[in-house]
Amino acid sequence: MDIPRSWRLRNQRYLLEGNACTSCDKKHFPPVLVCSECKSRDLRPFTFSGKGKLYSYSTVYQAPGQFEAFVPYIVALVDLEEGPRITTQLTDISPDEVRIGMPVEKVIRKISEEGERGLILYGYKFRPPVD
Amino acid sequence: MREVAIVGIGQTPVEEHWDISLRELAAKAVLNAMDDAGAEDVDALYVGNMLSGILTNQENLGALIAECVGLSGIEAVKIEAACGSAAAAFRQAVLGVASGMIDSAVAVGVEKLTEMSGRATTHGLATASDGDYEMAIGLSFVAINALLMRRYMHEYGWEKNDFAPFVINAHRNAAHNPNAMFQNQINQEQYNLAKVVADPINLLDSSPIGDGAAAVLVVPAEDADKYDGQVITVAACEIGTDTIALDNREDPLWLKGVERSTAKAFRTAGVRHQDIDLFEVHDAFSIITALSLEACGFAEKGQALRMANDESIGLKGKLPLTTMGGLKGRGHPVGATGLYQIVEAATQLRGDAPDALQIDAPNCVMAQNIGGSGANVITSILKRRD
Numbered sequence: 001m002d003i004p005r006s007w008r009l010r011n012q013r014y015l016l017e018g019n020a021c022t023s024c025d026k027k028h029f030p031p032v033l034v035c036s037e038c039k040s041r042d043l044r045p046f047t048f049s050g051k052g053k054l055y056s057y058s059t060v061y062q063a064p065g066q067f068e069a070f071v072p073y074i075v076a077l078v079d080l081e082e083g084p085r086i087t088t089q090l091t092d093i094s095p096d097e098v099r100i101g102m103p104v105e106k107v108i109r110k111i112s113e114e115g116e117r118g119l120i121l122y123g124y125k126f127r128p129p130v131d
Numbered sequence: 132m133r134e135v136a137i138v139g140i141g142q143t144p145v146e147e148h149w150d151i152s153l154r155e156l157a158a159k160a161v162l163n164a165m166d167d168a169g170a171e172d173v174d175a176l177y178v179g180n181m182l183s184g185i186l187t188n189q190e191n192l193g194a195l196i197a198e199c200v201g202l203s204g205i206e207a208v209k210i211e212a213a214c215g216s217a218a219a220a221f222r223q224a225v226l227g228v229a230s231g232m233i234d235s236a237v238a239v240g241v242e243k244l245t246e247m248s249g250r251a252t253t254h255g256l257a258t259a260s261d262g263d264y265e266m267a268i269g270l271s272f273v274a275i276n277a278l279l280m281r282r283y284m285h286e287y288g289w290e291k292n293d294f295a296p297f298v299i300n301a302h303r304n305a306a307h308n309p310n311a312m313f314q315n316q317i318n319q320e321q322y323n324l325a326k327v328v329a330d331p332i333n334l335l336d337s338s339p340i341g342d343g344a345a346a347v348l349v350v351p352a353e354d355a356d357k358y359d360g361q362v363i364t365v366a367a368c369e370i371g372t373d374t375i376a377l378d379n380r381e382d383p384l385w386l387k388g389v390e391r392s393t394a395k396a397f398r399t400a401g402v403r404h405q406d407i408d409l410f411e412v413h414d415a416f417s418i419i420t421a422l423s424l425e426a427c428g429f430a431e432k433g434q435a436l437r438m439a440n441d442e443s444i445g446l447k448g449k450l451p452l453t454t455m456g457g458l459k460g461r462g463h464p465v466g467a468t469g470l471y472q473i474v475e476a477a478t479q480l481r482g483d484a485p486d487a488l489q490i491d492a493p494n495c496v497m498a499q500n501i502g503g504s505g506a507n508v509i510t511s512i513l514k515r516r517d
Binding site: 005012030055056057058059060061064065070076077084085087088089095111123 | 250251253254257261263264265266267268269270271273274277278279281282285326327328329330331332376377378379383
């Protein structure tokens with residue numbers, strides 16, 4: 001990922017910051033400019049708890065370039081407690097343990113690295129909850 | 132608005148055309164369509180293409196391809212809507228002619244996916260998804276569709292094998308289409324054993340990448356008899372969209388873009404489901420065939436796999452699908468695919484399909500081209516001229 005993009009998305013990738021509509025209170029991740037529910041443009045930042053349930057998943061065996069080194073890895077859709085669904089990778093779990101509906105939580109992990117001298121990019125992944 | 136007609140069609144075979152450049156592929160299809168119509172000139176050229184910038188280091192395709200076919204000087208631009216680029220270009224041609232601002236236009240879809248390594252192509256194809264929130268965290272385009280397929284199987288209790296008839300049907304038809312990439316039939320056992328790309332999607336659930344170009348020449352229906360090609364009426368070409376990322380959809384298993392585009396097209400054409408004699412569905416992945424049939428209204432939600440049999444979708448079935456092989460068997464040169472579908476639909480209406488594939492006297496056919504995983508959907512309805 002290019003450096004400006006990675007920097008620009010830091011609050012989303014590290015903090016899971018989206019926004020909430022001040023008019024109808026719908027929560028959005030990623031943050032939006034216009035509320036998809038009521039079309040209001042008045043939104044405030046909202047940080048998600050990072051807790052959710054698994055909606056779907058897939059184990060990837062053939063990956064785009066910068067993710068080839070991580071194959072096989074698990075990608076997923078997670079329903080966040082506060083409403084929105086998020087696209088993510090799963091971690092700390094093997095493919096045969098994954099079940100639709102299981103609880104998961106956010107954790108910060110390495111997402112990709114760009115060669116030996118390049119950037120290492122971090123961001124959210126989800127894992128089974130650790131109490 | 133003026134009624135619009137197709138008077139010329141052209142295509143190249145879908146293959147790994149290592150010896151033919153992007154511009155030559157496009158030019159061949161354009162010239163084939165113009166020759167078919169007996170046209171020496173057109174007012175405008177709309178080029179559907181997704182990845183020329185990334186994979187061929189070439190943009191500005193309008194001027195480039197117009198020049199290649201000896202039409203330098205005319206209106207010519209590229210139209211991009213990911214894998215829906217070609218039908219989106221067709222829509223521009225139809226809009227121009229219908230409005231009266233243009234009297235003849237060629238829409239060509241062209242794509243060259245084998246110019247670079249498979250790795251670069253996989254990266255390029257992923258740009259159809261959300262660059263910040265899907266692609267940037269490791270989702271390939273296949274993985275996005277795998278998330279849909281897994282959830283669909285979970286929610287409705289289908290087994291993976293249940294999808295196989297869509298794939299077997301597409302390959303069986305492709306085997307008789309000389310322009311198709313695959314000329315081999317497949318069976319259930321081969322489907323079961325195919326290599327997994329992103330679980331549960333295997334190699335035979337996925338359409339193959341390839342190079343190719345397809346084109347049509349459209350004119351006002353009132354001028355159609357001035358041309359040589361057998362005339363086909365464009366009854367509708369309509370676009371509907373949905374969110375680009377799956378996660379922003381209330382129900383990812385319901386393709387709202389498909390529903391919107393189909394409803395608009397049926398309304399414009401004044402047709403109903405039972406009027407459609409064949410459907411060139413966007414079978415980029417087996418799951419997309421199922422979800423499209425449902426959102427189009429050909430099947431109940433969660434029940435499209437009940438149509439996965441010859442009586443429903445075979446060439447003599449109630450709603451023949453992918454009659455020339457579809458994306459799966461003909462191949463999926465992404466930004467060209469929508470015009471392959473339209474050329475194939477027109478070929479069926481003309482009665483010019485290979486004998487083994489010709490549907491018995493079709494009157495009204497439907498082609499649906501999708502950009503992204505349901506994000507940009509273009510539905511075209513073509514009719515035999517009365």
